[in-house]
Amino acid sequence: MVFWWWYVYDAYAPDIFNQGGWIAGSGGVLAVVAAVALSIRRAREVRRAATYGSARWASREELQQSGLLDPDGVILGQYGRDYLRHNGPEHVLCFAPTRSGKGVGLVIPTLLTWPGSAIVHDIKGENWQITAGFRARFSSVLLFDPTNPASDPYNPLLEIRQGEWEVRDAQNVADVLVDPEGSLERRNH
Known part of the structure; x- marks a missing residue:
């Protein structure tokens, strides 16, 4: 539509249409240059990124610093001829499919x-x-x-002493099995 106007009215005001053409043309060229520059920048960022983020295998020094090469603990895996072990107070979970x-x-x-x-x-x-x-x-x-x-049999109710301690012992057995307050003070349930 702009080109139709330009074609019809260029003879009456050529300077206005030339100036407008330069503005429109330079805007279009600038848009193409910006799109190409942003595409190149994005391609470089993608090239630097790894598929798994910044994850990598630990070095022997990092394993020693973390205590995973200590001689005691729960076995987690193997690094060369050494076992990786966890010997801290934290829980260990192994999640893998059957077999x-x-x-x-x-x-x-x-x-x-x-x-x-x-x-x-x-x-x-x-x-x-x-x-x-x-x-x-x-x-x-x-x-x-x-x-x-x-x-070997085990019945926790046999731990309840008969007599004056019955109620308290029964409460202790129940507290060992469940944390009624949900306070997490006794984390070893």
């Missing part, structure tokens, strides 16, 4: 090297069969399996 090696790679090695007490939820009994004999050399080992009549 991915959690038991063989983490649980069993930890049970064979862990010097302290361990309570293991072992539905199949594999961890018990592999580690109980070795752990019995330095610790008392008990199997609690409510579906197995040969297992």
Whole structure:
């Protein structure tokens, strides 16, 4: 439409249309230059970014500083010939699909090297069969399996003393199982 106006009225006011043409043309060229410059800038930013952000494998020095190469703790993995272990007060969670090696790679090695007490939820009994004999050399080992009549029995209600302590002992057993106030003061439930 602008070009039609320009064609019809250019003879009457050529300076106005020439000046307007220069303004419109330079605006268009400036827009193209800005678009190309921003595209180049964006391409450079994308090239610098990694697919996984800034994540990378830790160096041996970083592993030593974090305490993951210490000789004690829960086994998390392996770095070369060294085991990566966590020996802090924090919880450890391993999340992986079935048959991915959690038991063989983490649980069993930890049970064979862990010097302290361990309570293991072992539905199949594999961890018990592999580690109980070795752990019995330095610790008392008990199997609690409510579906197995040969297992060690445990009934927390038998911990309640008869007599004047009955009510308080029953409350203690209930408090161990549940935190009624939700205060999280007793985090070892």
